[in-house]
Amino acid sequence: MKKINLTIDKRTVSVAPGTTILDAAESVGIAIPTLCHIDLKGTCVKNNPASCRICVVEVEGRRNLAPSCATMCTEGMVVYTNSARVIRARKTIAELMLSDHPNDCLTCPKCSDCELQRLVMRFNIRTMPFTGGEQSTRKKEVTAAITRNMDKCILCRRCESVCNNVQSVGVLGAVRRGFDTTIAPTFDRMFKDTNCTYCGQCVAVCPTGALTERDNTDRLMDDLCDPNKIVIAQPAPAVRVALGEEFGMKPGTIVTGKLVSALKQLGFTKVFDTDFAADLTIMEEGAEIMKRLKAFLAGDKSVKLPIMTSCCPAWVNFFEHNYPDLLDYPSSAKSPAQMFGAIAKTWWCEKRSINPKKVVVVSIMPCLAKKYECEREEFCPDGQPDVDYSISTRELARLIKRANIRFADLPDTDFDTPMGESSGAGAIFGATGGVMEAALRTVYEVYTGKELPKLEFTEVRGLEGIKEATIDLNGFPLKVCVAHTLGNARILMDRLRKGELDYHVVEVMACPGGCIGGAGQPYHHGNIEILQARAKAIYREDEGKPIRMSHKNPDIIKLYEEYLGEPLSERSEQLLHTHYFNKSID
Amino acid sequence: MSEMKLSCEAVRQIEEVCDKFNNDAGELIAILHECQSRLGYLPEPVQRVVARKLGIPASKVYGVVTFYSFFSMTPKGKYPISVCLGTACYVRGADKLLEEFKRVLGIDVGETTPDGKFSLDCLRCVGACGLAPVATIAEKVYGRLNPADIRKIVDEFASRE
Numbered sequence: 001m002k003k004i005n006l007t008i009d010k011r012t013v014s015v016a017p018g019t020t021i022l023d024a025a026e027s028v029g030i031a032i033p034t035l036c037h038i039d040l041k042g043t044c045v046k047n048n049p050a051s052c053r054i055c056v057v058e059v060e061g062r063r064n065l066a067p068s069c070a071t072m073c074t075e076g077m078v079v080y081t082n083s084a085r086v087i088r089a090r091k092t093i094a095e096l097m098l099s100d101h102p103n104d105c106l107t108c109p110k111c112s113d114c115e116l117q118r119l120v121m122r123f124n125i126r127t128m129p130f131t132g133g134e135q136s137t138r139k140k141e142v143t144a145a146i147t148r149n150m151d152k153c154i155l156c157r158r159c160e161s162v163c164n165n166v167q168s169v170g171v172l173g174a175v176r177r178g179f180d181t182t183i184a185p186t187f188d189r190m191f192k193d194t195n196c197t198y199c200g201q202c203v204a205v206c207p208t209g210a211l212t213e214r215d216n217t218d219r220l221m222d223d224l225c226d227p228n229k230i231v232i233a234q235p236a237p238a239v240r241v242a243l244g245e246e247f248g249m250k251p252g253t254i255v256t257g258k259l260v261s262a263l264k265q266l267g268f269t270k271v272f273d274t275d276f277a278a279d280l281t282i283m284e285e286g287a288e289i290m291k292r293l294k295a296f297l298a299g300d301k302s303v304k305l306p307i308m309t310s311c312c313p314a315w316v317n318f319f320e321h322n323y324p325d326l327l328d329y330p331s332s333a334k335s336p337a338q339m340f341g342a343i344a345k346t347w348w349c350e351k352r353s354i355n356p357k358k359v360v361v362v363s364i365m366p367c368l369a370k371k372y373e374c375e376r377e378e379f380c381p382d383g384q385p386d387v388d389y390s391i392s393t394r395e396l397a398r399l400i401k402r403a404n405i406r407f408a409d410l411p412d413t414d415f416d417t418p419m420g421e422s423s424g425a426g427a428i429f430g431a432t433g434g435v436m437e438a439a440l441r442t443v444y445e446v447y448t449g450k451e452l453p454k455l456e457f458t459e460v461r462g463l464e465g466i467k468e469a470t471i472d473l474n475g476f477p478l479k480v481c482v483a484h485t486l487g488n489a490r491i492l493m494d495r496l497r498k499g500e501l502d503y504h505v506v507e508v509m510a511c512p513g514g515c516i517g518g519a520g521q522p523y524h525h526g527n528i529e530i531l532q533a534r535a536k537a538i539y540r541e542d543e544g545k546p547i548r549m550s551h552k553n554p555d556i557i558k559l560y561e562e563y564l565g566e567p568l569s570e571r572s573e574q575l576l577h578t579h580y581f582n583k584s585i586d
Numbered sequence: 587m588s589e590m591k592l593s594c595e596a597v598r599q600i601e602e603v604c605d606k607f608n609n610d611a612g613e614l615i616a617i618l619h620e621c622q623s624r625l626g627y628l629p630e631p632v633q634r635v636v637a638r639k640l641g642i643p644a645s646k647v648y649g650v651v652t653f654y655s656f657f658s659m660t661p662k663g664k665y666p667i668s669v670c671l672g673t674a675c676y677v678r679g680a681d682k683l684l685e686e687f688k689r690v691l692g693i694d695v696g697e698t699t700p701d702g703k704f705s706l707d708c709l710r711c712v713g714a715c716g717l718a719p720v721a722t723i724a725e726k727v728y729g730r731l732n733p734a735d736i737r738k739i740v741d742e743f744a745s746r747e
Contacts, residue, residue: 164643164645164646169643170642170643170644170645170646171643171645172645173643173645173646173648173649174649174653175648175649175652175653176652176653177652177653185645186643186644186645186648187630187633187644187645187648188648
């Protein structure tokens with residue numbers, strides 16, 4: 001293909017046609033500042049409305065400054081990204097943004113991670129020359145998962161883009177006009193009265209403190225200091241490959257051992273592992289897959305296929321809101337975190353003769369929807385929640401810093417038993433395709449009675465939006481499909497509704513890349529390499545495990561022997577399975 | 587919440603309008619325009635039906651309805667009042683006129699009196715700048731208005747059947 005040649009800051013650049021000035025500059029190491037723009041390359045997360053004008057550059061022969069994120073390179077173009085005119089304009093634009101922005105950076109939850117704050121520092125803004133009005137139509141709201149403070153919104157539209165174009169949830173949108181414009185849920189409702197799934201991807205991309213997580217750190221501190229409470233931790237698979245970033249470590253650093261040490265030092269009585277419960281999920285969901293498959297092969301026409309995974313709470317909300325006619329398709333298995341809570345407050349408490357009312361189960365999750373999930377009524381039998389509450393990876397990092405722990409210097413510690421042992425299959429739950437791969441490892445061996453020739457199912461790995469594979473199960477071609485982001489899930493569900501979804505098993509995760517890209521993770525600020533490094537780390541974690549199949553986890557075998565009997569037994573059904581509700585709004 | 591229920595006839599009308607425009611989301615503004623002229627205003631349930639028919643999120647429809655001042659989510663009065671705040675009217679005291687309308691009617695801009703008789707809005711220029719300041723009541727133009735005239739004019743409409 002013919003290349004386009006141009007100069008940027010007196011350097012010659014050669015790019016493919018259709019390249020923006022921003023990307024062309026990036027390719028030669030010139031980092032033009034941006035604010036509304038985000039492009040998580042390789043996923044569908046993208047926003048470039050060219051509305052903030054922070055990325056403006058000077059183009060020779062053009063009267064106005066051009067937004068580099070939305071201006072294509074042309075042959076012979078001469079661009080200046082740092083001329084006096086550009087630098088002055090950028091500064092003024094940022095100053096105007098500050099004119100109606102609350103001046104409370106010191107106490108803002110986004111302080112030091114805020115993209116607007118970074119620009120202010122970068123542009124050397126030391127005064128606020130403009131003072132503007134404060135508008136009254138904006139709302140503040142704390143939901144189960146998300147905190148909304150629209151006074152801090154700079155109208156970049158990133159949240160609107162992900163909510164509509166990536167997740168197809170369509171809750172957030174711009175309302176009113178001019179100075180009264182605000183980004184709000186449909187009909188200016190509260191999130192809880194809309195189709196919001198609490199996936200939190202709006203939080204993951206928000207450049208400022210307008211959208212953040214609901215903070216549970218103070219609550220957890222209080223519980224950890226209460227001598228009458230037994231506080232137990234369960235960190236999710238994706239946390240251990242991202243937490244290190246909050247302490248300056250390279251993305252993709254595995255910090256499992258340090259994580260356990262930190263949790264112990266924080267004062268958790270026991271540190272168990274959600275990976276263990278992921279193995280348990282595979283036992284139950286795997287059994288359900290085989291049960292439906294066998295019925296299907298025996299000619300039962302009423303059996304619901306494909307069976308769909310149900311670990312992701314935002315995905316559960318999504319199908320409850322949008323596909324109430326298809327509630328029979330997803331597996332009835334609870335998410336690993338909820339299975340953990342149910343087993344901890346029964347089996348573990350009974351074994352130790354502990355009153356479950358004294359136990360506080362805290363899940364540490366890459367996710368914000370988990371905060372909502374554990375509050376669901378059906379997960380609080382007799383008002384006693386199985387999982388008391390959930391904190392995000394970011395919240396844990398804040399707690400560790402608050403507790404004066406030097407994370408990088410911590411030794412490695414093992415998880416406590418009996419709910420700390422996990423297989424490599426449990427570990428890969430954190431990446432898109434991971435639940436499917438984990439299920440296939442167990443289903444293949446249990447169903448065929450044969451040993452798997454190769455453990456890795458690489459067809460279901462990677463960032464492609466919808467992946468498919470066919471696995472030979474004793475001559476039966478098992479067709480599977482993996483989707484991440486709810487927009488891709490909607491494509492599959494619409495096909496299912498039309499009777500055109502020809503798969504046996506489908507995995508869905510709401511966040512781009514799966515849980516590694518969850519809304520509770522350290523902010524990626526649009527850098528896809530961070531997500532890729534986390535995914536690689538997840539698979540490294542798997543490879544490093546002596547046991548790599550859920551049904552071979554000795555703690556899981558023990559749990560079934562001692563307590564549950566077998567997958568889908570009466571007790572398993574009672575503790576580890578759930579049902580879904582029609583939550584459609586219309 | 588959308589406590590208000592639409593009549594079957596209203597739903598039929600909205601669907602008819604959407605069908606007329608081939609349920610094309612690109613025609614949203616035209617569709618809303620016609621829905622408002624048929625139904626008088628665009629409350630939440632109307633927007634939901636439009637969104638469902640066009641296959642777009644209700645938030646998109648709501649965004650458009652709140653963007654254009656022409657669209658209204660509250661029913662208009664039997665005698666809609668519009669006060670011109672264009673430049674000519676403004677310099678001749680339209681703001682005082684508007685204040686007097688608000689005081690006499692006991693409502694704010696964008697609202698409707700509880701008896702459903704009057705609604706109050708602002709607009710920019712009706713092309714009668716020579717008569718500034720101007721207001722329209724039930725599509726009749728009143729020029730060279732003085733705040734002192736307002737009570738009498740409103741009373742006259744109020745006494746009509």
